[in-house]
Amino acid sequence: MENFVDETTRQATRQWTLAQPAVSAFISSVVRDFRDRDDVLQNVAVAVVESFHAYDSNSPFIPWALGIARRQVGLYWRRRGRDPLVFDDDAVACLAIAFHEEAQTRSAKFDFLQDCLGSFDGRAKKLLGLRYRDDMKPAAIASETGMTANSVAKALQRIRDQLRACIERKSLEASVP
Structure with missing residues (x-):
């Protein structure tokens, strides 16, 4: 059977698999409805794969993916209209930075776990x-x-x-x- 996944898609999938928990947590922090969270997360995953060609592999992937998530959350809020608990762009940006820092900490702890094992x-x-x-x-x-x-x-x-x-x-x- 032929392999229909090209190397770029394979790399995007690998990177996304590592970033997905941080991106999901970020989205969950700003989108209350669980069905909407799933939709936004799916839109982010599609956008990550579709725009992976623009990703600079010399830069950390998680902040890049969180940037895409910020844009998708913004699109979600614009489509949804006014909501009394919508965060402004600065608050969403601060949350994205916090989730990136947390993901870095978890990644370092995973490296330490490997060393300790x-x-x-x-x-x-x-x-x-x-x-x-x-x-x-x-x-x-x-x-x-x-x-x-x-x-x-x-x-x-x-x-x-x-x-x-x-x-x-x-x-x-x-x-x-």
């Missing part, structure tokens, strides 16, 4: 793989490893606590100039 070996690495890669529950992991379900659950909790502490430590180290 690399520090585990042996039993901890096996337990993490069984739980999160293979999506096994503690009882199934217990059968696989010869541990009790309770000891698996406790070990996973300790590992998650260690991961959280590692991510927080790396975040603090990164924020110190």
Whole structure:
């Protein structure tokens, strides 16, 4: 079977997949009706793919996508007419900036998570793989490893606590100039 997706569309889709949670959260913050939110988000996705040729790959993608979302939200509000809770353009711009900054923080924490996961070996690495890669529950992991379900659950909790502490430590180290 032929592949009908060109490389540009593939790249746009990859970038959109990473940006979509931040864009969706931004839209949700300024559009109250959930059906309208879905419509606006869909319009943003289409606009991102259609205008991806204009995207400068040397620039961060999320702010670019949020810019398109700002324009789509503006179009939505103009089509909808007057609403007593409509944000002005400056408020929408501030929200877009805040969502971009939050997305950057989450992206950095994901990078820290990858680093922290690399520090585990042996039993901890096996337990993490069984739980999160293979999506096994503690009882199934217990059968696989010869541990009790309770000891698996406790070990996973300790590992998650260690991961959280590692991510927080790396975040603090990164924020110190």
